[in-house]
Amino acid sequence: MLDSSLAQEIAAIDGAELDSDVTFAELTTLKIGGKPRGAVRCQTTEALVSVVKLLDDASVPLLIVGGGSNLVVADGDVDIVAVIVEADEVSLNFADATLTAEAGAVWDDVVSLSVEAGLGGIECLSGIPGSAGATPVQNVGAYGTEVSDVLTRVQLLDRSTGEVSWVEASALELSYRYSNLKFTNRAVVLAIELQLLADGLSAPLRFGELGRRLAISEAEEQPRRPVRLVRDTVLELRRAKGMVVEHTDHDTCSAGSFFTNPIVDPATADAVFATVGEPTMPRFPAGDGKEKLSAAWLIERAGFKKGHPGSDSKVSLSTKHTLALTNRGEARSADLLALAQEIRDGVHKAFGVTLVPEPVWIGLSIDD
Structure with a gap:
């Protein structure tokens, strides 16, 4: 909980509103995550500035939350204040x-x-x-x-x-x-x-x-x-591909593309090609003598198909697109973490390429 005197100062800021009930599961498109130490909704830019300054001056850890589409948050009590940006002009x-x-x-x-x-x-x-x-x-x-x-x-x-x-x-x-x-x-x-x-x-x-x-x-x-x-x-x-949020479609209950397309040296790209041998393998110039590979393509060629590991799982790859990790309705952060690690480790074992997650992790890490 926020210190009562700090909460009073925040409540006095025009355009700022304390929210004592919201959870990160409600604030993120993955619908996963516990309850923040506190939450403040900022309807104006001026309120956002004032709230961040106040929390920083008090050395209170905070997280700026917009649409929540790029966050993976731990379950349980999360020792951070969610500053929810609602200024939208x-x-x-x-x-x-x-x-x-x-x-x-x-x-x-x-x-x-x-x-x-x-x-x-x-x-x-x-x-x-x-x-x-x-x-x-x-x-x-x-x-x-x-x-x-x-x-x-x-x-x-x-x-x-x-x-x-x-x-x-x-x-x-x-x-x-x-x-x-x-x-x-x-x-x-x-x-x-x-x-x-x-x-x-x-x-x-x-x-x-x-x-x-x-x-x-x-x-x-x-x-x-x-x-x-x-x-x-x-x-x-x-x-x-299930990449437009539809609240009735579990395939869109995700953080979008979960892994970035890896940037590798040409020798690594050649080694991947030699392993798979597909002339249509996607590889593109990425500047500085590097090449960009397709994370989705690597995931599929490593043996992970759409919907992996199955319809009875709490989390799975999207049934439409292998680059999205999805909450099938009742997932917790540990479920998502396990699947992310399985995919990352499987691709590395197959091709020697380490996929890097795109979302921001709060309270946990793919390396846990």
Whole structure:
């Protein structure tokens, strides 16, 4: 429980509301996790800043929670205060095709708003769960597009100084599923600014699953399509994989793609190819002489099929997509941990490649 005097100070902050009942199972898309030491809902950016400063000054550990789509939290009492971001204002500037979203805005609502306005650039990121504030932290990406492609600035609360400022995206060292905000807790994202395209067309599309669905040929240079068409197609593809949250579908009770696609040296990629011998093995240039492999492909070739380990399990791989670990309704964190370790260890045994989890772990670790 929060100290009573600290709780009173928080309750006095305009736009902040204490929640003594909520659990992490209610705050996360995996629907797993125990009860935090305390929870505070922040309806405004100003309240969020004040609450974080107050807790930091009191040396109280805290966790910023948006959509909860990237969290794996331990069961039982969790000695951390959940600061729940509910500031969700979104604004469009049609004069220069920029979009600004507060951190608590539902990400897919942001994408939908941009598409309805005829602005391109983030339509390939449709259907991704979570909040706008989380997107620059791990440089969210899908179907050849990353937030870093359109991110211009982020508004940050520097937790060491208490200062609030807009920071250029170039200062975040954005790369594949990474920024220098990730795993550091050095700053809190308050808002993001995106530079979009004003002609009603998507960002340039890559040939691949989405490209094939949109009848794009490999010969096309910088292919683009209407933003509405691209969004609708992406949503169709994601739904078929159980990657759009549907509360009645256990396959969507997940943290999305659980493992990042591994970045390896060419020799390792060659060794994987030699082991499997499939000419269509996915491998892509990743810069600095490295190559990116497909985590889902490795999981399947290591012998883990969709739905593993079976329909009677509390957790399993999605029945639609092997990269999602799903709660079948009554799972606890230990169940998820065991499956994650089984998948990671199985892939390493088969190919010598160690998969790295994408979600943030609170109160437990895949190395436990």
